[in-house]
Amino acid sequence: MTHPHAASRPTQAVILAGGQGSRLRPYTDDRPKPMVEIPGTGTPIIGHQLAWLADEGVTDVVISCGHLAEVLQDWLQSADLPVRVTTVVESEPLGRGGGLRFAAAHLPHPDLPWYATNGDIWTRFSLREMADFHTERDAMATLALARPRIPWGAVKTDGFGHITDFIEAPPSTFEINAGVYVFSPAFADLLPERGDHERTTFPHLARQRRLAGFPIPHGAYWRAIDTAKDLTEAAKELASLSR
16 A cells, blocks of 8 residues: 555755865865765765665756766766766855755756755665655655764763763754755745855745754664764764674
8 A cells, every 4th residue: 555645755856965075184185075985885975875865766866066076977977876867067156055956957857846965964764754744744845853962971960060970972952954855846946046045945934834844763873974083983883783
């Protein structure tokens, strides 16, 4: 029996892969951030993303490139890809919102919903569940929400100022934008031609109650690969997961 929302689950996606990745140097001196390899896997971040999207029913992906685009395009041509990929290159920096709008214009089905993800996110959770959540709330856009671990040890105290416990790297009490999205077809027209949609389009939709937040299920893996430390942490986590 098919799920009632199955028809509204996206089969197309955009990956924003144009960032400089300056905090990941020296890894990004000769490649864009999504081409940085997750240690121990032999596969760059974007390879993991394409495999995940394919597993979630996506057939077509538009990749927006910028910094060292040719390195990414060469890899895409040589790799055995699980989806159809189109690359678009911004001739000038358009900002995140402008870049998203530019890439969305190249989706094969502009009249259907689509996923988007930042090119530095390594994660695994059910996009189908997120798409159903989006449909049930009649949202224009849905953001995945993560609770990243605080990089410091936390301290608990009682009401008298006595320390009662130490907790190593606890999850944050705040949810953050996890860099994975579901968008309704009309969303692309709301994006700025250039600039940052997170300061314009998203707050506007939130005021209209058309912006939903999907908490990534407890226990699902999520990490933004932003610094060299994130790479080594990801490799450690991968080793412990495969034990």
